[in-house]
Amino acid sequence: MASCSTSYASSSSWSGLSSRQSSAMGGSFAGAFHLHGSRRAQAQRRASHVVRADVDYYSVLGVDKSADKKAIKQAYRQKARKYHPDVNKDPGAEETFKQISNAYEVLSDDQKKSLYDRYGEAGLKNGMGGMGGSDMGGFNNPFDLFEQFFGSAGGRGGFGGGFGSGFGGAGGRSRAQQGEDEKYELKLDFLDAVFGANKEIDVSRLESCGPCTGSGIKSGTSATTCGTCGGSGQVVQAVRTPLGVFQQVMQCPTCDGVGEESTPCNTCGGDGRVRNSKKISLRVPAGVDAGSRLRVRGEGNVGRKGGEPGDLYVFISVKPHPAGLRREGTTIHSEVEISFVDAILGTTSKVTTVDGPVDLRIPAGTQPGTTLVMGKRGVPRLGQDSVRGDHQVHVRVTIPQRLSKEETKLVEELRQLQDNKSSKRSGIFSF
Numbered sequence: 153m154a155s156c157s158t159s160y161a162s163s164s165s166w167s168g169l170s171s172r173q174s175s176a177m178g179g180s181f182a183g184a185f186h187l188h189g190s191r192r193a194q195a196q197r198r199a200s201h202v203v204r205a206d207v208d209y210y211s212v213l214g215v216d217k218s219a220d221k222k223a224i225k226q227a228y229r230q231k232a233r234k235y236h237p238d239v240n241k242d243p244g245a246e247e248t249f250k251q252i253s254n255a256y257e258v259l260s261d262d263q264k265k266s267l268y269d270r271y272g273e274a275g276l277k278n279g280m281g282g283m284g285g286s287d288m289g290g291f292n293n294p295f296d297l298f299e300q301f302f303g304s305a306g307g308r309g310g311f312g313g314g315f316g317s318g319f320g321g322a323g324g325r326s327r328a329q330q331g332e333d334e335k336y337e338l339k340l341d342f343l344d345a346v347f348g349a350n351k352e353i354d355v356s357r358l359e360s361c362g363p364c365t366g367s368g369i370k371s372g373t374s375a376t377t378c379g380t381c382g383g384s385g386q387v388v389q390a391v392r393t394p395l396g397v398f399q400q401v402m403q404c405p406t407c408d409g410v411g412e413e414s415t416p417c418n419t420c421g422g423d424g425r426v427r428n429s430k431k432i433s434l435r436v437p438a439g440v441d442a443g444s445r446l447r448v449r450g451e452g453n454v455g456r457k458g459g460e461p462g463d464l465y466v467f468i469s470v471k472p473h474p475a476g477l478r479r480e481g482t483t484i485h486s487e488v489e490i491s492f493v494d495a496i497l498g499t500t501s502k503v504t505t506v507d508g509p510v511d512l513r514i515p516a517g518t519q520p521g522t523t524l525v526m527g528k529r530g531v532p533r534l535g536q537d538s539v540r541g542d543h544q545v546h547v548r549v550t551i552p553q554r555l556s557k558e559e560t561k562l563v564e565e566l567r568q569l570q571d572n573k574s575s576k577r578s579g580i581f582s583f
C-alpha cells in the first residue's frame with residue numbers, strides 16, 4: 153500500500169490524452185533515402201511533381217511484396233496498436249502511425265495497390281487524380297481507420313479499458329516506453345467531497361511481469377542476434393519506380409528494429425507486463441466536486457523495457473446529500489419552510505449545514521422567497537481550505553389551507569385592524 157500525493161484539476165472533460173491533430177499527413181518519414189547519383193539529376197529534371205522519395209508501403213507494414221490481404225491486415229493491426237500515440241510516447245510514433253495507416257489504406261485496396269505496385273507513389277498521385285503536391289492529402293484520418301478496426305475504445309477519445317486490454321500483445325520490445333495512464337472512477341459521499349477524505353481504492357493496472365522480470369523474454373532463454381539484419385535493426389532495400397531506383401534504409405521487419413530475436417515469455421506474452429490490482433491510499437483534498445480529476449503521479453501502468461510508469465487519473469463523482477443540501481461551487485443551498493405567522497413575527501429555525509445542525513435566526517417580516525446567507529458555512533475552496541463559501545437558505549412561507557375556528561377569528565380580527573389602519577390613512581390623504 154502506498155500513500156500518494158495528488159494534484160488536481162477541476163475539469164469535467166478529459167483533455168490530456170487525446171489531443172490529436174488529423175491535419176497534415178505529410179512530413180518526414182522514419183527511413184533515410186538516397187537517390188542513386190546519376191538518377192538524381194535525371195529525376196530533378198523530369199519531375200515537377202515528385203521530389204521526395206517515401207518509404208515503401210510494404211516495408212512500413214513489414215510485409216513481403218507477395219503478402220496476401222490477410223497478412224497485410226494482420227500486419228496493420230499489429231503495427232497500428234504498437235504505434236498508436238495514445239500508448240506509444242516515443243517522438244515520431246504518431247508519424248509512424250500515420251504512415252502505417254496510409255500504407256494499409258493503399259495496400260488493402262486492390263486498385264490502389266495495383267497502381268502502387270506498378271508505379272510507386274507517383275502512380276498513386278497520378279492515378280488517383282487530384283492528389284498532387286507532395287503531401288498525400290487524399291488519405292483518410294488514420295485515427296478513424298484505427299477505430300474502424302478496433303472499435304471506439306470506451307469513449308473519452310480512446311482512453312479507458314478498451315486500450316488496456318487491446319494493447320499489451322506483441323511489439324514494443326525495442327526501447328523503453330512510458331506506461332499508459334490509468335483511470336479510476338471514485339464516487340464520494342457529499343461531505344467527503346466537501347471536507348476531503350482518505351480513501352482506499354483498488355486499482356487495476358499493468359505491472360512488471362515476475363517470471364521474465366519485465367523483459368518479455370521467456371526465462372531461461374536469451375535473445376539472439378537477428379538473422380535478417382545481423383543485429384543492426386535496419387535493412388536496405390532497393391525500390392524501382394518510374395523515377396529511378398531508390399535505395400532505402402528501413403526498420404528490419406523480422407525483429408522490428410530491435411536487432412534481436414527472442415522467445416516471448418509465457419506469462420505476459422512478450423509484453424513484459426501483467427495486469428494486477430493494487431491498493432492505493434488516496435488523500436482526496438477538501439473542495440473536490442463532481443468532474444474533478446485527481447492525478448496520482450507514477451501509479452498508472454508500468455512502462456515497457458524500464459520506461460517510466462504512467463499516471464493514475466481519479467475521476468470524481470459525488471452522491472447527493474441525504475438531507476437535500478445542494479452544492480454550486482463553494483456555495484451550499486437549502487430550503488427552510490416557515491409559517492406565515494413565523495414570517496411575520498420572526499423565529500429561530502434548525503437548519504442542516506455541512507457542519508451539522510445550526511439555529512438560524514429568521515427576522516420578523518421575512519418575505520417569501522427571501523435568501524438568508526450563512527457566511528463561511530459552505531465548501532472550502534479546493535487547494536485553499538481556509539477559504540470557505542457561504543450557505544444560502546431559501547425561505548419558503550407556507551399559507552395554511554385550513555384554519556380552526558379560533559384561528560379564523562384571529563385572522564379576521566387582524567384584517568379588521570388593517571382595514572381600519574388603511575381607511576385612516578386614506579382619510580388623511582384624500583381631498
Ligand SMILES: [Zn+2]
Nearest residue numbers: 378381404407
Ligand atoms: Zn532484424
Ligand SMILES: [Zn+2]
Nearest residue numbers: 361364417420
Ligand atoms: Zn513475462
